[in-house]
Amino acid sequence: MQVERGEIIARSLTGRCPNCGAFGMFKHWFRLNKHCTGCEMPLEKEDSGFYFGTTSIGYVLAIIVVIIPICVLVVKEVVGMWTGVIIGIVGSVLLTTLLYPLMLSWVIMSYYTMFPNELPANSEASDET
Numbered sequence: 001m002q003v004e005r006g007e008i009i010a011r012s013l014t015g016r017c018p019n020c021g022a023f024g025m026f027k028h029w030f031r032l033n034k035h036c037t038g039c040e041m042p043l044e045k046e047d048s049g050f051y052f053g054t055t056s057i058g059y060v061l062a063i064i065v066v067i068i069p070i071c072v073l074v075v076k077e078v079v080g081m082w083t084g085v086i087i088g089i090v091g092s093v094l095l096t097t098l099l100y101p102l103m104l105s106w107v108i109m110s111y112y113t114m115f116p117n118e119l120p121a122n123s124e125a126s127d128e129t
Ligand SMILES: [Zn+2]
Pocket: 017, 018, 019, 020, 021, 022, 024, 036, 037, 038, 039, 040, 041
C-alpha cells in the first residue's frame, strides 16, 4: 500500500487530505470541497448520509460532554439552574462549532482507516501487485 493506515490517521487529524497530504479538503470551516484541491480525490460520497450521520453522532457526543458536567454542577449547587442552562447552550454551540471541521476530518479518517484501498493512491498501487 502506498498510504499506510498510520499515515491516513496522521494526515486526517491535522486536517489534511489522507490521499495526498495537502491542505485541500476544506472549502471553509463547515464545508468540505467536492474534490481535494491537491489530488482531485472526491470527498463527497454519493451517499452523503454517511458523513452526515457520523457528524450528528459527533454533535451528540460533544453536547453530552458539555451537558453532563453542567448537570453535575447544578445538582451540587455549584452554579444556579439558569446559569447552568445558559452555560450549557452556549457551551454546546461553541463546542460543536469549534469541533465541526475536526469531526469532518474524523469521519474521513475513520472511513479511510477502515477502507484504505478506497484511496486513489492505494487503488493505483494495488494494480501493480
Ligand atoms: Zn488530496
